[in-house]
Amino acid sequence: MSESGTILVTGAARRLGAAVLHDLLEHGVAGESPVDRIVAVDLREPKPEYRVDGVEIECVDLRTPAVASLIARVRPQTVLHLDVLAAPSQAGGRTVMKERNVIGTMQLLAACQKAPSVRRLVVKSSGAVYGCHPRDPALFAEETQPHQPPRAGYGKDVTEVEGYVRGFSRRRPDVAVTILRFANFLGPDVETAFVDYLGLPVLPTVMGFDPRLQFVHIDDVVRAIRVAAGDTHPGTYNVAGSGSLTISQIARRLGRPTVPIPRFATASLGQLLKRAGVADFTADQLSLLTYGRVLDTERMASRLGLSLRHTTASALIAHREAAGIRPVIPPTAVASAERRLAGLLADHAMTKAMTKTAFAQATSGWKDES
Incomplete structure (x- = not known):
């Protein structure tokens, strides 16, 4: 087998990695011949449903120096670093999650820096690096600086991960480094805190806020990674479906009622849902439900040459069908209620206008008499 065709994939024991x-086995990589060799790396063996025939499996803890021995032995040309966890439940706690995300990335980059075979590095990141703030812009471009950088949780982890990746890029300018900042994933078998939220029979919202989300x-995530792995596309790219939806629009499309929660009570609600095992909500997730976040994907289209098959709206519908989410409130009932409400508002406005006109006519004579 040709060593130049070896791809190493971290985080291979989960849904995205599989x-x-x-x-990669089916399509190869964009712009190149089929892959000669794929090495899948994770902390433990993948579950049976995530096993992929034709792939070499290596159980290695990225937090340990063992990853350096692995890189030296495998000699990959391309490294796809997908082992950046978004929720503490995926790692067994917040402390372990932090170690796997940050220390694991540091060890992997140190090993890649010493490996002359590595020519391309693709890192899975997130729009969470932009944080959430009431003064955020309508669209986050890749060079946009956050008003308030993430101070904890997944957002802080990916911010640190990107910092170490940029340092690696300076030390190894011969390596094409690509960072992909994804919006929230949706689709079959996706397991995230936000997917848990969408599956609730009633969607809690932050009182007074109706944020836009992507x-x-x-x-499309998988295809974006393949495109980045296949051609030389150094740089940072936002990856999200076109358009955006507000929480109220999302609720209507899912047929879910909403319950507004005062902002001061959201942290307690998040802890309650977490203890009940219903949803793994963290502070950054709650901030997202308060202020929202929308990414500018112009660079993705113009430089990466990537056109996603799903918009934000169609991704939500596809997820609804794949997850078997059935409306608690039928869409016909929602539409009927909206029509009745619109009719009542129109009648109220007409009555108010007629009353104002009648009053004006009745009092016009008063001015003449005076």
Whole structure:
């Protein structure tokens, strides 16, 4: 086998990693010949449903120096670093999540820096690096600086991960480094805190806020990683479905009622849902439900040459169908209620206008008499 065709994929024991492995085996990488060799790396063996025939499996803890021995032995040309966890439940706690995300990335980059075979590095990141703030712009471009950088949780982790990746890029300018900042994933078998939220029979919202959100379908995530792995596209790219939806629009499309929660009570609600095992909501997730976040994807289209198959709206519908989410409130009932409300508002406005006109006519004579 040709060493130049070796791809190493971290985080291969989960849904995204398995999907990327299947995709690489089926399509190869964009712009190049089929992959000669794929090495899947994770902390433990993948579950049976995530096993992929034709892929070498290596159980290695990225937090340890063992990853350096692995890189030296495998000699990959391309490294796809997908092992950046978004929720503490995926790692077994916040402390372990932090170690795997940050220390694991540091060890992997140190190993890649010493490996002359590495020519391309693709890192899965997130729009969470922009944080959430009431003064945020309508669209976050890749060079936009956050008003308030993330101070904890997943957002802080990916911010640190990107910092170490940029340092690696300066030390190894011969390596094409690509960072993909994804919006929230949706699609079949996706397991995230936000997916848990969408599955609730009643959607809690923050009172007085109706934030705009974006999604990206898991199939488009996989294709974006393949495109980045196949051609030389150094740089940072936002990846999200076009358009955006507010929480109220999302609720209507899912047929879910909403319950407004005062902002001061959201942290308690998040802890309650977490203890009940219903949803793994963290502070950054709650901030997202308060202020929202929308990414500018112009660079993705113009430089990466990527056109996603799913918009934000169609990704939500596809997820609804795949997850079997059935409306608690039928869409016909929602539409009927909206029509009745619109009719009542129109009648109220007409009555108010007629009353104002009648009053004006009745009092016009008063001015003449005076």
